[in-house]
Amino acid sequence: MKKPRLPSVAILLCILALFVVIMFGSIVILELPIQLALLAVWFMIMGFGLYLGNSYLKMEKGLLKGIYEGMGAILILIAVGALIGSWIAGGVVPTMIYYGLGIISPGMFLMAAMIICSITAIATGTSFGAAGTAGIAMMGIGESFGLPVYLVAGAVISGCYVGDKMSPLSDTTVMTASLSKVDLFRHIHSMAYVSVPAFIIAAIAYWIAGSVIYEGTGDLTIAENTMAGLQETFTISWYMLVPAAVVIIMLIFKLPSVPVIIFGALLGSLWAALFQGYGFIEAIQTLYSGSSYSTGIDFIDILLDRGGITFMLEVILLIILALGVSGLLQTIGAFTVIGDIFAKWATNTGNLTLTTMLASFFGVFFGGAAYVSLLTGTKITEENYDRKKISRTLLSRNVEAGGTVTTPMVPWSDGGVFMATTLGVATLTYIPFFWYGFLVIIISLIYGYFGLFILEKDDYEKALDAEIEKETDISNY
Incomplete structure (x- = not known):
């Protein structure tokens, strides 16, 4: 050999x-x-x-290591699959749809969908959980208003990824801060300069799309029929929302997301048994296999015919295979070669921003998971920031801009497959309407090339610089 x-x-x-x-x-x-x-x-x-x-054994170890690095996402997918199944059976999601149809007007709906999903994602710290609960509800409401599903999906996913980026409870946010060696809240502070204007512009764009372009095109009798169909099939009441409130409160108190989501799923099964006419064993079974309904409204039946752990098995298999690709590329040295190329090119903050975002997107495209993008973005480009003596808060911000928000844009990534499967809209169909994601990328590049909103180094980063200089002096000696 x-x-x-x-x-x-x-x-x-x-x-x-x-x-x-x-x-x-x-x-x-x-x-x-x-x-x-x-x-x-x-x-x-x-x-x-x-x-x-x-050697083959070396590559096999690398492959398994790549899969291991993404196991956190797989655990969340299993938990969210169970949550979706039991919350539909327990009447939580149907109640969200019912009340949403009664409160939200068609013209304001797209903007409202983005805001509601962003609040849910920020409160829970998971874009997957937000899409699997509030997102499914918003899809049902949007279709009842006669709005195009791809446009509704774009607004929903935009809201979900606002929370995925900005929530201190989000695993990707915490992981990015940790890998970049910056304080969590300084990382969020740095991202706010990009995310807040992107959120505002996207919200205005969705408001224009809903109130001007699609105003009056939807038949409100569909919404009325949907409400009637849901009321005939499910018990609809305010207390159906208790499991959702419990999960949000627990996550706000920073309890671990996976056990909290599973606990919320068990509450959904309990609600199915207590209020929706399920037998106890049948209610528990929805955690694994979900359930199906016949409300008389085709798109609502399709929307509610999802959930359960089995619903996520194809997604989980895909993510395992994609993570294996990342592990193999890392083992054969592909990331090292790319890092050397980017180091020569990153001569200013603009190129530094672009190379970091490309390195992060490389992880999404070839690694298939947000976790991989955070690793490639930080590991390939972190030394370039130290050489330029630029705060690593710019590194952490750029990694999220190139990695986290681009995840739902890649059809075989964990985010792309989950959103397409959960919302029932193909990835390539909703991508043009994922406006928040594109705005984050554009604004980040503008800031990079104009040197805007780059935070000063804090004491921790200055101490890190001193250690690096000391090590360099010793090695030169």
């Missing part, structure tokens, strides 16, 4: 080109499942790894 060597730029480009060819050819031309395409990518990367002198 040869001594392992790093891939050249030419080999790296070949790997990336073959990745695109395999994914496009399998999904678009042959119409094969994404999972099979990613499995083929595993063996393609392994072939290059063997050529570069890596």
